[in-house]
Amino acid sequence: xxxxxxxxxxxxxxxxxxxxxxxxxxRSIGVLGDRKxxxxxELARASASDRGGISLVRDAVRRLRRNPVAxxxxxxxxxxxxxxxxxxxxxxxxxxxxxxxxTKNLTVxxxxxxxxxxxxxxxxxGRDFLSRMIHGARQTLFVGVVATLIGLALGVLxxxxxxxxxxxxxxxxxxxxDVMLALPSLLLAITLVAMASRSSQWTVIFAVAIxxxxxxxxxxxxSMLAQRESDHVLAARALGVKERNIVLRHMLPNxxxxxxxxxxxxFAVAILDAAxxxxxxxxxxxxxxxxxxxxxxxxxQRYFEVRPELAYYPALAxxxxxxxxxxxxxxxxxxxDPKNRR
Amino acid sequence: MLRxxxxxxxxxxxxxxxxxxLIFIWLRNLPGGPVExxxxxxxxxxxxxxLTKALGYDQPILVQYGKFMQRVVTxxxxxSIRTGDPVTEVISRAFPATIELALAAxxxxxxxxxxxxxxxxxxxxxWPDNLTIAGTLLGISIPIFFLGYLLKDxxxxxxxxFPPSGRLTTGLDNTNVTGFFVLDGLLTREFDASADALWHLxxxxxxxxxxxxxxxxxxTRASVLDVLxxxxxxxxxxxxxxxxxxxxxxxxxxxLLPVVTTIGLQTGALLSGAVLTEKVxxxxxxxxxxxxxxxxxxxxxxxxxxxxxxxxxxVVVNLLVDLSYAFIDPRVRVR
Numbered sequence: 290x291x292x293x294x295x296x297x298x299x300x301x302x303x304x305x306x307x308x309x310x311x312x313x314x315x316r317s318i319g320v321l322g323d324r325k326x327x328x329x330x331e332l333a334r335a336s337a338s339d340r341g342g343i344s345l346v347r348d349a350v351r352r353l354r355r356n357p358v359a360x361x362x363x364x365x366x367x368x369x370x371x372x373x374x375x376x377x378x379x380x381x382x383x384x385x386x387x388x389x390x391x392t393k394n395l396t397v398x399x400x401x402x403x404x405x406x407x408x409x410x411x412x413x414x415g416r417d418f419l420s421r422m423i424h425g426a427r428q429t430l431f432v433g434v435v436a437t438l439i440g441l442a443l444g445v446l447x448x449x450x451x452x453x454x455x456x457x458x459x460x461x462x463x464x465x466x467d468v469m470l471a472l473p474s475l476l477l478a479i480t481l482v483a484m485a486s487r488s489s490q491w492t493v494i495f496a497v498a499i500x501x502x503x504x505x506x507x508x509x510x511x512s513m514l515a516q517r518e519s520d521h522v523l524a525a526r527a528l529g530v531k532e533r534n535i536v537l538r539h540m541l542p543n544x545x546x547x548x549x550x551x552x553x554x555x556f557a558v559a560i561l562d563a564a565x566x567x568x569x570x571x572x573x574x575x576x577x578x579x580x581x582x583x584x585x586x587x588x589x590q591r592y593f594e595v596r597p598e599l600a601y602y603p604a605l606a607x608x609x610x611x612x613x614x615x616x617x618x619x620x621x622x623x624x625x626d627p628k629n630r631r
Numbered sequence: 632m633l634r635x636x637x638x639x640x641x642x643x644x645x646x647x648x649x650x651x652x653l654i655f656i657w658l659r660n661l662p663g664g665p666v667e668x669x670x671x672x673x674x675x676x677x678x679x680x681x682l683t684k685a686l687g688y689d690q691p692i693l694v695q696y697g698k699f700m701q702r703v704v705t706x707x708x709x710x711s712i713r714t715g716d717p718v719t720e721v722i723s724r725a726f727p728a729t730i731e732l733a734l735a736a737x738x739x740x741x742x743x744x745x746x747x748x749x750x751x752x753x754x755x756x757x758w759p760d761n762l763t764i765a766g767t768l769l770g771i772s773i774p775i776f777f778l779g780y781l782l783k784d785x786x787x788x789x790x791x792x793f794p795p796s797g798r799l800t801t802g803l804d805n806t807n808v809t810g811f812f813v814l815d816g817l818l819t820r821e822f823d824a825s826a827d828a829l830w831h832l833x834x835x836x837x838x839x840x841x842x843x844x845x846x847x848x849x850x851t852r853a854s855v856l857d858v859l860x861x862x863x864x865x866x867x868x869x870x871x872x873x874x875x876x877x878x879x880x881x882x883x884x885x886x887l888l889p890v891v892t893t894i895g896l897q898t899g900a901l902l903s904g905a906v907l908t909e910k911v912x913x914x915x916x917x918x919x920x921x922x923x924x925x926x927x928x929x930x931x932x933x934x935x936x937x938x939x940x941x942x943x944x945x946v947v948v949n950l951l952v953d954l955s956y957a958f959i960d961p962r963v964r965v966r
Contacts, residue, residue: 468650471942475903476921480938483925484657561774565907568776570926585777593780604777611772 346546349624359620365613372423373430380420382407385577391415400596412599413588414576421579422602428580429560429610432494436559439498441552444505445545451506452513452544453536463510466503474500478562482571490573497562501555508551512544546625553618557611564607581607636954643946650942651703654935655696709932713924718936721920726940727810728798729916732908733901735836740843741894748851748890749883755856763848770845775904779838779911786834793834796913800827835912839904843897850893854886861885888960895952898945 353359372379382388392415394401402410409418451462469477481496482488516522517540525535560582566572567586581603589600683689687698702709708718751763787795798812799805805824808815813832816825858864859882867877902917909918921937924930 464645464649468646468653468942471646471650471899471945472938473899473902473941473945475906476938476941479906479921479925480654480934483929483934557772561772564774565776568774568907569910569922582774585774589777590780593784597784600777600780604774607774608769608772612768615768615772 346625349621352624353620356620356624358616359624362613362616362618362620365609366617369426369610369613370430373426376424376427380417380423382417382420384420384424384579385416387415388417389415391417398595400592400599402596402598409598409602410596412584413592418599418602421584422581422606424579425581425584425603425606428578429582429607432490432497432563432580432582433556433560436494436498436563437501437552437555439495440501440555440559441505441548443498444502445509445548447502448506448509448548449513449536449541452510452517453540455514455517459510462506466506469499469503470507474558475562475565478566479569479571482566488571488574490575490578493563493566493571493573496566497559500562501558504555505548505551509544509548512547513540516540516543547622550618550621550625553614553621557614557618560607561611636950639950639953643943643950646946647939647943648700651700651939652696654938655699656692708936711924711930711933713930713933718932721933722917722936722940724810725916725920727916728914729902729905729909729918731811731813732832732835732839732914732916733898733905735832736839736901736904737843737894737897739836739840740847740897743840744844744847745851745883745887745890748848749855749878749886751848751852752855752859760852763852767845767848770841773841775838775841776907776911778841779835779908782834782838783911794831798828798831798915799824800831803827835908835914838911839901839908842900842904843894846893846897846900847890851886851890854889855882858882858886884959888956891952891955891959895949898948902941902944 388407388411391401391407391411395411395413395415400411400413401407404410407417407419409422412418412421447462447466451459478496478500481499482492485492521543522535522539525539530539563572563580564582564586567580567583568590569586572583572586573580585600585603585607589603592599687695706719708722710717711721714721747763751760754760783795786792794800803824805812805815805821805828806819808818812828813825816822816828864877864881867881872881905914905916906918906921908914909916910922913919917937917940920933924933924937
């Protein structure tokens with residue numbers, strides 16, 4: 290990768306994002322006076338927070354706690370996780386039970402709206418929509434987390450092997466990820482689901498997970514390669530630490546931060562992609578499953594003319610949660626960037 | 632320069648061969664597989680054996696792959712299971728529709744994204760910047776098929792500004808020359824057809840442009856902020872150059888380099904988005920073809936060819952982007 294043209298074309302993560310922009314936040318724009326002022330502020334801050342030896346992670350956490358973007362993101366994510374965990378306690382009804390009060394009013398072109406007992410009304414099968422929305426948090430969290438974890442695990446495995454061994458192993462593995470990156474992510478996911486004999490929740494999770502593998506792999510490998518040349522690895526080697534331990538204890542842990550940040554961003558993409566698969570008719574066929582992407586992609590689409598709320602609420606939930614994870618992920622990415630350390 | 636091009640082309644060929652082999656082997660080892668897809672309900676053990684033999688699936692996988700590649704290099708991807716038409720014909724019928732849509736979306740994304748990103752950078756930290764950033768975050772968090780339905784509902788049902796679906800008003804005659812309807816109308820002087828096609832194009836193009844637009848705004852903003860901090864911009868300001876000159880020659884020319892790379896990388900997002908957008912607006916391009924190839928029994932030959940085509944388009948576009956770098960940025964040429 291010595292040649293700048295090749296480097297210029299190295300794909301970046303798909304999450305709809307730019308490369309990390311070091312030091313962006315503290316910079317001023319081109320007016321001279323402004324820049325001088327910013328420079329002074331910078332010096333002031335640097336001297337005020339001169340606490341040598343503080344770890345990168347602790348420093349990052351400290352910066353995160355001061356960043357309103359991170360707090361908003363964390364609050365959304367936290368609330369979402371709480372709702373997901375306590376869904377059975379919060380939801381007023383059973384999400385899969387069909388209520389006679391609701392089914393008797395169901396027709397082809399009318400679905401009962403909200404009442405005091407069923408605040409958000411009915412879904413197309415006479416089930417309590419509010420309870421399904423609340424339980425939806427749980428299923429959505431499950432799909433997002435499992436998909437992200439599978440992608441992360443496979444990506445880390447490939448990236449770590451490539452980064453640790455280098456040489457032809459690296460070349461072969463990276464060519465493989467290049468092939469995957471050359472495919473539009475949703476198209477790859479569609480193909481994966483379409484090729485399974487019948488779709489289930491797991492084919493969706495798996496397809497969404499595979500798409501993120503090359504991103505994690507590339508990221509980790511890049512980070513590992515940078516570590517190989519670093520002083521602490523050299524020091525470990527000089528001390529006679531076994532090669533295996535250098536990789537596992539020194540290189541891998543130090544490379545994981547970027548991957549974990551990416552995982553936060555991947556979660557948002559995973560639930561959006563799962564919704565897209567449902568929309569295309571490739572989602573989970575289980576009609577009892579309450580998952581936001583499924584609710585939006587199937588019922589929301591089919592009954593958009595009859596009762597648009599069936600699309601609005603799951604869509605809103607997905608947007609807010611995706612936004613929360615994206616905000617948190619981006620704030621984290623900015624925070625761990627060593628160039629932002631002050 | 633030439634060496635780089637040749638090397639990239641070789642890499643492209645290797646990538647495509649690897650991809651085709653992967654897809655080929657994968658397709659043939661699936662539960663169900665093409666034989667089941669072809670036979671569907673009528674599958675009996677005898678028929679299965681007959682068809683397996685007729686399609687050559689009883690031969691070793693390497694022999695099968697060799698034969699497949701032999702046909703592919705002559706442009707024969709087999710026939711669609713669903714319609715029986717040659718795959719190349721099916722795809723070339725749908726391809727212009729998607730390209731037209733993707734180009735329109737890219738024009739919107741680039742045309743709006745670069746100015747918005749520049750303005751956000753110049754107003755850094757103040758409300759125009761915050762508003763733009765909030766907009767881009769919303770843009771990447773919204774499921775684009777939902778956005779499509781929303782736009783369709785507002786602009787075709789509530790206010791009747793745009794047609795709800797399709798590429799042309801039914802009954803309107805147009806002469807098909809290139810398959811790009813807007814262009815066809817101009818070429819054949821059927822300007823009403825051209826206008827009608829454009830009118831149909833606007834909503835889908837906006838829907839599809841959302842994600843690339845958000846990404847381009849963010850990259851442009853970040854990149855402009857980087858450049859604004861450079862010494863040569865300060866020098867230009869100190870020299871008392873006109874604002875317009877500084878913006879055009881010093882800031883944008885340098886800031887746009889990463890943006891150009893991003894535009895290439897967005898090809899993938901456009902193809903993914905096209906599948907969803909085309910379904911919402913019943914567009915009839917590659918995206919619709921993918922959806923149909925899946926829902927109407929799995930049409931493996933068509934899917935296989937589309938995947939290879941998508942990879943080809945992505946890699947070629949990015950190759951062109953990298954090459955254009957050498958022309959935009961003299962520094963790349965020197966090295």
